[in-house]
Amino acid sequence: MGLIASAQGLKTVEKARLAKGWARQASIWYGEAHVELPTLKRFLAGKVAVRQENFEAICKAVGVDWKQIVDWEKSGQNRVEDNSDIAQICLKEDCNEMHDVQIFYGREQELENLKQSILQNRSRVVTLCGQPGIGKTALAAKLAEEVKSDFEYFSWRSLNDSVAPSLLKLLSGLIKFLCSEEETDFPSDVDELIDKLLNIFSNHRVLLVLDGWENISRTQSMEGSQTDYEKYSKLLKRIAERKHKSCVVITTQEEPKELSSLQDTPCVKTRLKGLDFQASLKILNAKKLIFVPQQAEKLINDYNGNPLALNHICEHIQKVFAGNVSHYETKYTILFPLEFETAINKNCEFL
Ligand SMILES: Nc1ncnc2c1ncn2[C@@H]1O[C@H](COP(=O)(O)OP(=O)(O)OP(=O)(O)O)[C@@H](O)[C@H]1O
Ligand SMILES: [Mg+2]
Known part of the structure; x- marks a missing residue:
């Protein structure tokens, strides 16, 4: 069963917490109650139900009688929300x-x-x-x-x-x-x-x-x-x-x-190695290159599926050869932008 604290009940808890000198989401509090922080946050928000054993433990840690602070009406209507949607909110x-x-x-x-x-x-x-x-x-x-x-x-x-x-x-x-x-x-x-x-x-x-x-x-x-x-x-x-x-x-x-x-x-x-053939091919297609399968294979192998290098070369082919890989191949050289080449040389053990 899941429980929700009443507004008045939360005030009682607040007083008890201050008397202990604890911060609102003090780790000692949820640590003593053996619950996670998101559970304490849900308890304090008073909007969705908290599992009864957790509810009791949170109250006990701060020295409050849990039965005195439950909002029974709201608790009856609510499901226990212990799923990842709530974790996401937190x-x-x-x-x-x-x-x-x-x-x-x-x-x-x-x-x-x-x-x-x-x-x-x-x-x-x-x-x-x-x-x-x-x-x-x-x-x-x-x-x-x-x-x-x-x-x-x-x-x-x-x-x-x-x-x-x-x-x-x-x-x-x-x-x-x-x-x-x-x-x-x-x-x-x-x-x-x-x-x-x-x-x-x-x-x-x-x-x-x-x-x-x-x-x-x-x-x-x-x-x-x-x-x-x-x-x-x-x-x-x-x-x-x-x-x-x-x-x-x-x-x-x-x-x-x-x-x-x-x-x-x-x-x-x-x-990390380069992208596989299918993933690399998607880069070529996204850049709207014109090619036959063997040309794609060659281009991807030349650059070892490195997405940065593929992006650069695709942009180059698009700009200089209107996206046509055949035209590029007639003037074929492995073109690395200068800064990329320098960086690669520094890290040649990865190649
Ligand atoms: N899986 C992928 N699919 C599509 N594009 C990718 C993929 N991985 C990386 N890219 C693109 O390749 C380029 C380089 O990627 P990224 O910046 O992640 O490389 P890096 O290894 O972190 O480089 P650096 O060592 O310089 O930091 C970016 O433009 C990125 O968007
Ligand atoms: Mg990076």
Whole structure:
């Protein structure tokens, strides 16, 4: 059976909570009641029913007699809503920096495996590695869209700016987002912030995407200081080693070496290859190229199904040869835009 608290009952609960000195959504409260935060939020909203045993436990934790605060009339009319739609309502998102993934082809198997790692195997760190333009960011965004309803919080942080944010800046912003509005007292020391983040990761289910991890090591070495990079490494190691219920997804051109030494931790690493033939073909068709099947096959093989490279070459053929692959082939050279070629050369171990 599901129960809803009356308006008056919620006031009684509010008083009891304040007497205990607890925040409105204090982790100690739902921790003592052995329920998840979304359940406490539903209880406090007083709109949909909460399972009776959870209702009783939440009241007991705050020292209130549950029978005194039930709205029996409303409870009788309501179903228990413990499904993912409600979890979705409770999801708090911070993803201004996330890429929009309206066009996404293929990668069904990779997505399936990654979803299983996150939802069933509860992996704590998921790394997507691969050469520039292979589709790491796009896959991370698609994956996040598909699994985020299983989480209480979802945050996407891009490390791709010309200079990656200092860890202090990243953690301060992240922790402000993850803490309740009432909390204003945040540590200013990186190590304390890491401890705080890990505590939040233990008490809440947080999905964090760090996009472009390779930039941390690159900017740090450009500036001649390893300090912040070492701190980032320490953060990653602790997220992997410590037991918690959250998940960090990392996209990177270079494999983070701090993770290669971690065994017996629930971490997965996926090295992305190019898109398969069918998915690559969709790029050619979307760019309205004119070709016969063998020409498509050759073009896709030449660029190893790399979606960035395929997009570039398709645009080039469209612009210079009016989309006609035969005309392009008569002047055939493997054309890489200069910046892409430079990036590929730097990462030739992926090829
Ligand atoms: N599965 C896909 N279907 C269609 N387009 C894709 C797919 N994956 C990636 N793309 C497109 O290819 C381009 C490069 O993708 P993305 O930015 O994800 O690569 P990346 O591996 O993150 O590159 P970088 O290492 O430079 O960050 C983007 O324009 C993206 O929209
Ligand atoms: Mg990327």
